[in-house]
Amino acid sequence: MKVSVIGSGYVGLVTGMGFVKLGNEVIFVDVDEKKINMISNSQPPIYEEGLAELMEEFKGKYYATRDYREAILNSDVTFIAVGTPSREDGSIDLTYVKQASREIGKILKEKDSYHVVVVKSTVLPGTTEGVVKPILEEESGKKAFQDFGLAMNPEFLREGVALEDFLNPDRIVIGVIDKQTRKVLEELYALISAPKLFTDIKTAEMIKYASNAFLATKISFANEIGNVCKKLGIDSWKVFEGVGLDHRISPHFFRTGIGWGGSCFPKDTRALIRKAEDLGEDPIILKAVVEVNERQPLKLIELLKKHIPELRGRTVGVLGLAFKPNTDDVRETRAYVVVKKLLAEGARVIAYDPQAMENFKRAYPDVGERIEYADSATDVLKATDIVLIVTEWSEFEELDYSGKIVIDGRRVRKAEETARVYEGVCW
Template identity: 85%
Template sequence: MRISIVGSGYVGLVSGMGFVKLGNEVIFVDVDEKKIKMINNAQPPIYEEGLEELMREFRGKYRATKDYREAILNSDVTFIAVGTPSREDGSIDLTYVEEAAKEIGKALKEKDDYHVVVVKSTVLPGTTDEVVRPILEKHSGKKAFQDFGLAMNPEFLREGVALKDFLNPDRIVIGIQDEKTKKVLEELYKPIDAPKLFTDIKTAEMIKYASNAFLATKISFANEIGNICKKLGVDSWKVFEGVGLDHRISPHFFRTGIGWGGSCFPKDVKALIRKAEEVGEEPIILKAVVEVNERQPLKLIELLKKHVPELRGKTIGVLGLAFKPNTDDVRETRAYIIVKKLLEEKAKVVAYDPKAMKNFKHFYPDVGEKIEYARSAADVLKATDVILIVTEWPEFEKLDYSGKIVIDGRRVRNAEETARVYEGVCW
């Protein structure tokens, strides 16, 4: 098939290249000239394992442009994969989704063929039908489900292994209203061997939010139990190894530590809280999930002060700035909270991350421009005897932490075995 994808961030670019690998042709649409140029030169504007190799291998099967009209007229299916950032009150900002729908609608006005528009951006239940549909109909002069197709297809990609997740997903969820659109998307996803759940559009939107809210809840629950375990001298990882053997529970997402971040969980849980309040429900559990997560990174500082009571003037090493390993994404990273607190305590910070240092400095100039960046993890260890482990990059497992005070937020086993003083946040 010929596919156009509006938005070439983590979701759009990975999904697009996944479709290319499956034998389709893809046109990426973006407003960022730099991104467009990089994609056309087979250079990914983001770091994701395997993405650069895939872009080089299939060069010629995809391209990027700013021109919506060109992309829509030369494709059969369009995915909206733009960002839906949080506003200050926790609600989602639909500006990019609305702009995409407007431009797609204008292009659809010129098309005679049945074109399918698929919302892949994470949007709250009702958004596709109540926001996207009216904009498309207004600017195209056509009717959804009659003159063009409209569907909702949430993404469940984990940064760091997103390409693998796209090609080997746990499930594919598609919200549809008409049979013609269903047949098109069935054909598109036919090469992927995974359960395919067809629902109405609003249900598909809600599945995404319920999934992320539950995963965030599982981590916050694990951390709350982990904090209790720490006080009792119990290894929480062993506890959850036992808990996870129960088939009703499963062992996944029970890694206790300093909490969750990234582009999805914080934004989606807050948006669901806001939506619940709008419809008159009090989301007690979800609010507690966020509260536990916001407190959790500071446990690292509490443990640090047990061994280094006065931080003023001390050089503290920070290993890891990305919100998780194998990505350069620093959105809602726990590292920001930790580094900010260290600076407030007048400590000097030397940090290293294999991929995220540039992004950290750019996203968080209030702290990012006040710290020193090392050229390697080994250089951080040379610069100080006090180390905080914030992201569990595989290379941190290979370091010798002998003679160091290590406060670990992610359980790096080699630090646990070699450090002079070792403290884990929840174990």
């Protein structure tokens, strides 16, 4: 099948390359000339494990352009995978979704064949039918579900293992109304052997938000219990090993630490809170989930000040800037909260991350331009006797932390075993 993907960020690029791997031809559409050139030259503009190798292997089966007309006229299915960033009030900004819908609608006007438009971007229930559909119909002069197809297909990709998640997912959720669109998407996903849940469009939109909100809740719950365990001298990881053996609960997402970040959990949880409030509901559990997460990274500084009450003038090493390992994504990273607090306390900060240093400096200039960046984790250890572990990159497990004061936000076992003074955040 011929597929076009609007937006070539983490979701769009991984989704598109996943379809290439399954034997389809893909055209990426983006407004960023640098991204377009990199993709067309088989160079990934983001870091994601296995992506560079996949792009090299299937060179010639995909390319990128900024021309919507070229992409849509030469494809059967178009996925909208543009960003839906948060506004100040927590609601999502649909600017890019609306722009993509307008451009797609203009080209649909020229097509005689039945073209399927699939919303892959994370949008609140009612958006596909209440926002995307009217724009497509107005611009094309055609009727959805009759003259062209429209569906919602939320993504459940974990950054760092996104390609694996695309090709071997827990489930595929498709919100669809008309039979022709369903048939096209069944064919597109036929080679993936995972449960396929077909729902109405609003239900598919809600499944994405409910999934992310529950996972965020699970982490914040674990951190609250972990904070209590810390004060009682109990290993919270052992507690959740026992809790997770209950088949009704499962052990996943019970890793206590300094909280969650990234492009999904913070944005989606806030958006769901705002939507609930707009409907006259008070989502007290979700609000508490966010509150716990906001406080959690500062536990690192609290523990550090138990050992060094005055940080002014001290050099502190920070290991990890990405919001999680195996990605260069720094959106909502807990490292920002930690580094900002260290600078406010008057500390000198030297940081290292295998992939995310440039992104961190660019995304957070208020702190990113005031800290130093090391060439390696070993250089951080040489420069200071105080180390904070913020992201659990596997290479941090290979270091010798002897003689160091280590405050660990992610339970790196090597630090626990070798540090002169070791404090874990909530275990």
